[in-house]
Every structure is written in structure tokens, then in C-alpha cells.
Amino acid sequence: MQHRITIEGSSAEFACRGDQSVLDAMAGRSNASIAIGCRSGGCGVCRVQVLSGSYELGVMSIDEVTHECRSKAIVLACRLTPTSDLHLRALGKRVNRCAQLSTAELIRSLTTRSSSQPSSTGTPS
Ligand code: FES
Known part of the structure; x- marks a missing residue:
């Protein structure tokens, strides 16, 4: 069975079978809006928040998705x-907290992280 996948703030819309991952269904599309990395649940770049719909999950790194994340x-x-149509919010690797983020919070988070990156890798004394 096929389900419709939509992504907040994006024109991306695609079909996903109930026996494939959302990332696999999206891969290769020109309007892909979820980052693709290891494809095995270990790197966290494909982090999303499910805003509506039902789903099943495979094994994921606890370092990338804590129990708190899953609860949200x-x-x-x-x-x-997917086990139904899904509406998603793409978060990506750079948003590494599990709070439910509004679009404004997400933009502020990304802007702040980009402008506050340390310029050196020195160890604090
Ligand atoms: S692509 Fe690496 S965790 Fe999904």
C-alpha cells in the first residue's frame, strides 16, 4: 500500500510504500528536502518530526534519537x-534537541548555531 508523504514548508510530496523507508522513497527526487546520510539510523542527518500520521520505526542510534525524542x-x-499518510517537519543534524520546534524556533536555532560556532578547537583549561 502506498502512502502520501508531505513536508512542512516544502512543495515536496511523494508516495512511500508501507515496506520502504521515507528516505528511500524520497531519494533521487529533485525536490528532496530531507538530508541523506548513512541510511542506517546512525548519523542523524535525516532527523524529522512527524506532525501527523502513523508509522513504524526500525533500529536507530540512541545517540541520535533518545527516548525523549521518540516521545515527541x-x-x-x-x-x-509509514502506516498512513505522513506530514513531516525536516529537522536535520544541526537541531539536536527534542523539543517540538515551531518554524520560528527552528529558524532561530539554526541562525544562532551558525553564527556562534567556535573559531578554534582548543580545549578549555
Ligand atoms: S541517513 Fe543517517 S541516520 Fe538517517
Whole structure:
């Protein structure tokens, strides 16, 4: 059975079978809006929040998706299999907290992280 996948703030819309991951269904599309990395639940770049719909999950790194994340429907698209139509919010690797983020919070988070990156790798004394 095929399910419709939509992504907040994006025109991306695609079909995903109930036996494949959202990331696999999206891969190769020109309007892909979820980052693709290891495809095995280990790197976290495909982090999304499920805003609506039902799903099943494969094995994911606990370092990338804690129990708190899962309780807030923050998961990895490469391990996410739909059991209904899904509406998603793409978060990516740079958003490494599990709070439910509004679009404004997400933009502020990304802007702050980009401008506050340390310029050296020295160890604090
Ligand atoms: S692509 Fe690496 S965790 Fe999904």
C-alpha cells in the first residue's frame, strides 16, 4: 500500500510504500528536502518530526534519537516506515534537541548555531 508523504514548508510530496523507508522513497527526487546520510539510523542527518500520521520505526542510534525524542515523534527518516499518510517537519543534524520546534524556533536555532560556532578547537583549561 502506498502512502502520501508531505513536508512542512516544502512543495515536496511523494508516495512511500508501507515496506520502504521515507528516505528511500524520497531519494533521487529533485525536490528532496530531507538530508541523506548513512541510511542506517546512525548519523542523524535525516532527523524529522512527524506532525501527523502513523508509522513504524526500525533500529536507530540512541545517540541520535533518545527516548525523549521518540516521545515527541522526532525520529530518523531512514528508519521511518509509514502506516498512513505522513506530514513531516525536516529537522536535520544541526537541531539536536527534542523539543517540538515551531518554524520560528527552528529558524532561530539554526541562525544562532551558525553564527556562534567556535573559531578554534582548543580545549578549555
Ligand atoms: S541517513 Fe543517517 S541516520 Fe538517517
